[in-house]
Amino acid sequence: MAKPVSIEVWNPNGKYRVVSTKPMPGTRWINLLVLQDCRVEICTEKKTILSVEDIIALIGNKCDGVIGQLTEDWGETLFSALSKAGGKAFSNMAVGYNNVDVNAATKYGVAVGNTPGVLTETTAELAASLSLAASRRIVEADGFMRAGLYDGWLPHLFVGNLLKGQTVGVIGAGRIGSAYARMMIEGFKMNLIYYDLYQATRLEKFVTAYGQFLKASGEQPVTWKRASSMDEVLQVADVISLHPILDKTTYHLINKERLSKMKKEAILINCSRGPVVDEEALVEHLKQNPMFRVGLDVFEDEPYMKPGLADMQNAIVVPHIASASKWTREGMATLAALNVLGKIKGYPTWSNPNAVDPFLDEKSPPPSACPSIVNAKALGLPVSKL
Numbered sequence: 502m503a504k505p506v507s508i509e510v511w512n513p514n515g516k517y518r519v520v521s522t523k524p525m526p527g528t529r530w531i532n533l534l535v536l537q538d539c540r541v542e543i544c545t546e547k548k549t550i551l552s553v554e555d556i557i558a559l560i561g562n563k564c565d566g567v568i569g570q571l572t573e574d575w576g577e578t579l580f581s582a583l584s585k586a587g588g589k590a591f592s593n594m595a596v597g598y599n600n601v602d603v604n605a606a607t608k609y610g611v612a613v614g615n616t617p618g619v620l621t622e623t624t625a626e627l628a629a630s631l632s633l634a635a636s637r638r639i640v641e642a643d644g645f646m647r648a649g650l651y652d653g654w655l656p657h658l659f660v661g662n663l664l665k666g667q668t669v670g671v672i673g674a675g676r677i678g679s680a681y682a683r684m685m686i687e688g689f690k691m692n693l694i695y696y697d698l699y700q701a702t703r704l705e706k707f708v709t710a711y712g713q714f715l716k717a718s719g720e721q722p723v724t725w726k727r728a729s730s731m732d733e734v735l736q737v738a739d740v741i742s743l744h745p746i747l748d749k750t751t752y753h754l755i756n757k758e759r760l761s762k763m764k765k766e767a768i769l770i771n772c773s774r775g776p777v778v779d780e781e782a783l784v785e786h787l788k789q790n791p792m793f794r795v796g797l798d799v800f801e802d803e804p805y806m807k808p809g810l811a812d813m814q815n816a817i818v819v820p821h822i823a824s825a826s827k828w829t830r831e832g833m834a835t836l837a838a839l840n841v842l843g844k845i846k847g848y849p850t851w852s853n854p855n856a857v858d859p860f861l862d863e864k865s866p867p868p869s870a871c872p873s874i875v876n877a878k879a880l881g882l883p884v885s886k887l
């Protein structure tokens with residue numbers, strides 16, 4: 502770091518120094534930290550992505566914990582700097598933590614938090630929005646209107662796909678993948694095929710029960726299938742949505758060969774992480790297959806798009822906004838702050854990171870626990886009995 506970064510300070514005389522690398526939505530997260538004797542320093546630098554050097558400067562000589570962002574490279578260098586400054590806690594303001602070297606954090610005794618659950622429905626809603634926008638060509642049609650090209654109703658104007666009765670394919674049927682699947686099944690009566698390393702039992706039960714309900718109402722029941730391979734999903738589904746974590750096993754999960762297995766008129770949605778898709782291969786596929794459509798919230802080299810993608814009419818692109826609802830972003834800030842606070846105060850970790858609601862209830866104080874620490878086991882941290 503060359504020069505000091507600009508900061509805003511809350512509770513200057515607080516005992517514990519907590520740094521947030523970005524201003525975050527809402528004030529509850531600040532109040533919770535201040536109430537527990539933290540001096541909160543928020544980086545207000547007008548630079549979207551902070552470098553490792555910027556963050557080292559923010560950490561300084563004494564820092565108890567940091568709340569960071571998914572755009573930052575939290576590896577050996579930063580965890581070593583944080584540990585030298587006496588820090589024992591870091592939390593991403595995100596559920597995904599592929600930007601964090603968890604082993605390095607563990608080596609330096611730093612707990613790594615993330616923010617599961619609070620963004621499940623919001624993210625799934627964006628995936629559903631992109632699915633609808635792509636199937637009904639909403640963005641193309643909007644551009645056509647604004648360009649003054651509409652001169653009357655035509656039988657062939659922006660004809661898209663009907664979702665009802667088609668098959669939705671989910672790759673990675675965890676929290677978000679399952680929530681998305683439910684929206685598409687319940688909302689549009691699509692059948693489900695999914696691929697995950699684990700069985701999505703609750704999702705399967707839901708589809709079975711919903712299918713029975715539809716049948717009892719005299720309607721066509723919906724069905725589900727757990728695919729034995731990802732390729733089966735690609736071959737069968739009309740709309741495919743990607744929701745796995747990003748790791749070595751999911752890097753370029755969708756590549757040239759896999760794209761070629763999908764239906765020519767399929768829709769591919771990605772609200773997981775950009776590198777899950779080989780974006781260059783995708784651009785080529787979009788060029789060769791004009792009826793194939795994609796809805797992308799994430800990109801391989803964010804904030805950039807691969808050459809040619811922005812020119813494709815059959816692609817809808819939005820800037821990583823899947824979790825961007827007010828309630829969710831405020832909740833993410835709260836969970837991230839409570840992860841850091843909990844570790845500083847020596848609280849145990851919450852027993853179930855899939856059930857973090859008690860931390861989000863603004864009317865009552867949060868439990869004395871860290872909502873979600875991903876290396877809790879490796880660090881031997883106690884588990885909350887609450």
Ligand SMILES: NC(=O)C1=CN([C@@H]2O[C@H](COP(=O)(O)OP(=O)(O)OC[C@H]3O[C@@H](n4cnc5c(N)ncnc54)[C@H](O)[C@@H]3O)[C@@H](O)[C@H]2O)C=CC1
Nearest residue numbers: 597624673674675676677697698745746750772773823824
């Ligand atoms: N675009 C955005 O703004 C957002 C993106 N995300 C991304 O979504 C990801 C998923 O989040 P959650 O659903 O909360 O996580 P989760 O852990 O509940 O679900 C991930 C699922 O992926 C599955 N999986 C892992 N490796 C796989 C593989 N090789 N093949 C197939 N499935 C595999 C897991 O078994 C799990 O069921 C996050 O890790 C993050 O990267 C999450 C929130 C917002």
Ligand SMILES: O=C(O)C(=O)CO
Nearest residue numbers: 594595596597620824
């Ligand atoms: O939480 C995440 O992983 C995101 O991508 C932003 O919500």
